Amino acid sequence: MNQYELAERMGRPVKTVNEIIKGKEAVTPTTAVQLERVLGIPASFWLERERLYVQALTAIEHEQKLDVWAQTWLIQFPIKALQKLTWIPKAEGPAKMVAALLSFFGVATPDEWTSVYIGEQLQTSYYRISLAHITQHGALSAWLRKGELQAKELNVKPFDRKIFTENLVAIRSLAHQHPPEFKEQLQQHCAKAGVAVVFTQCLPKTNVSGVARWINNGQTPLIQLSGRYKSNDHFWFTFFHEAGHILKHGKKDFFIEGVAELPLDQEKEREANEFAANYLIPARDYKTFVSQGDFSESAIIRFADLVVTHPAVVAGRISHEGFIHYSEAASFKIKVDILAECD
Structure with missing residues (x-):
């Protein structure tokens, strides 16, 4: 089934279906129900995939921010001393050190x-x-x-x-x-x-x-x-x-x-x-x-x-x-x- 047929069966614009496939448009509960009816795959499956996708995007975005913070923020702290005292755990890489420090505070x-x-x-x-x-x-x-x-x-x-x-x-x-x-x-x-x-x-x-x-x-x-x-x-x-x-x-x-x-x-x-x-x-x-x-x-x-x-x-x-x-x-x-x- 191509995008045009899927869009017609769902009653949605082709552009919207294309954006859903590309991850630019969220899978809403309504969309999940439509997909269930058209494809026979439970709505819960589509909603879970949407949740995992958003979670993965958030993790990537957060990781990128951690890398930036590692260059500007991490240098303000005596990291080795904090780790030696076990106030923060030893972590591999600056990004994980930033995450540990944020959790500490x-x-x-x-x-x-x-x-x-x-x-x-x-x-x-x-x-x-x-x-x-x-x-x-x-x-x-x-x-x-x-x-x-x-x-x-x-x-x-x-x-x-x-x-x-x-x-x-x-x-x-x-x-x-x-x-x-x-x-x-x-x-x-x-x-x-x-x-x-x-x-x-x-x-x-x-x-x-x-x-x-x-x-x-x-x-x-x-x-x-x-x-x-x-x-x-x-x-x-x-x-x-x-x-x-x-x-x-x-x-x-x-x-x-x-x-x-x-x-x-x-x-x-x-x-x-x-x-x-x-x-x-x-x-x-x-x-x-x-x-x-x-x-x-x-x-x-x-x-x-x-x-x-x-x-x-x-x-x-x-x-x-x-x-x-x-x-x-x-x-x-x-x-x-x-x-x-x-x-």
Whole structure:
């Protein structure tokens, strides 16, 4: 049966039948029924062939786009580092790497990645921050995304400011004792108060030490820590600094610590620093301690016991403020390594 006879039997123009055969015209349910009646082949057969054809065309078009994106988008990311950490799977060829990266970010195209993670107002205008002018914005966006994925794995209750404030007392005691399982205990104390705390290995050259932000449309505060400086005094100060942001500042604020290229709200950073410093060492006690001028090892240990904090916290602060050399503080510090690779 030629096209002319088929068109006549279907009651369709020859041109339309020709375009259907060439794949330029879709096989609609009506067309499928007509073909069934004329050729005796079920309509479901023709509709399935149409579905497979459209799917194949879409795959080819998408593959072509992946090749283009591989040349312009892929280069923004530390692919080898992401694969080494198993954040994305190893893939053969740039196009498959792009596909893996899009799946990791949970976006359809690089345009959506830009809108969600890089645009002038990060996270579709929810946050007051932009990563557009950050040199390592690809790596930093991947680090932030990993924190989101880690937070999804936690069982976090609805946020309760009162419980979080109360639990900070227990967390302060945790900072004092610094047991081997401190990370798990910290996560548990915070999760009970509705705060997600995650520990994310830092990617090379991102230099980020911590982040405080709200996820789930402003319902859940997230504190993401890298352990960049690998010592307990820095770790606990960073945590309490981010906790200060959560308690004192708005849900639309997004705080990234350690990235020099990002502009900071100096007043809010001062408030968070003050919160962390005074929570770890009460201001009045600290003032008395430094006024005495005794910064010997025994004096530091006695004072740390008095205010129930770790000696490294005391030594770290007085070295930061110039009362002792940083090398003198080093002996008090405990190594905290959550596989950070920042430089």
